[in-house]
Amino acid sequence: DAGVIQSPRHEVTEMGQEVTLRCKPISGHDYLFWYRQTMMRGLELLIYFNNNVPIDDSGMPEDRFSAKMPNASFSTLKIQPSEPRDSAVYFCASSFEGGSEQYFGPGTRLTVT
């Protein structure tokens, strides 16, 4: 398996623009997680899905952030409009079952100017 795939790897955008981050989890994994990592706040869980259904979105910062999982092999995290404080590395991870090992993608480094 290719592991968790994320795209793009790097994104530079201007404040106010819409940003869409994409993730393909490992086939057969029922859980998908979106995290944000910064120096100041560390690794923060934004939202996670079980069998394509959002279970906990309490970590989503505000209404500018939204996430979808239309099928078992694809998820998106959208920021609209983006702000400079959204600059961070965003990771997608998947796991076979809840609480088991999480496999992380390589991350998307987002810079909002």
Place this chain on the structure above:
Amino acid sequence: TQLLEQSPQFLSIQEGENLTVYCNSSSVFSSLQWYRQEPGEGPVLLVTVVTGGEVKKLKRLTFQFGDARKDSSLHITAAQPGDTGLYLCAGLTYNQGGKLIFGQGTELSVKP
């Protein structure tokens, strides 16, 4: 809010030295995982500890889960430059489904 406190946050040592990283919480965890992250990559699982008092060894790395399942430690013997990276502990609580609580991480630098 459940928190996992890791210490130290930063550690810079010489090759061959020993070190210990601590992960503490007031919450009880059903299991605890340790991950290592290298620059430009996502975290990778090193070990999972499940039973209170459990000790697991991975070559020069020794992981221990506290008896009360509220804390854990990672000890590295004779550190090598290849051990350099960010070490993260992550706890799974009984009422959080599949959600892991991550510590802030310990940034380790091992100089040759």
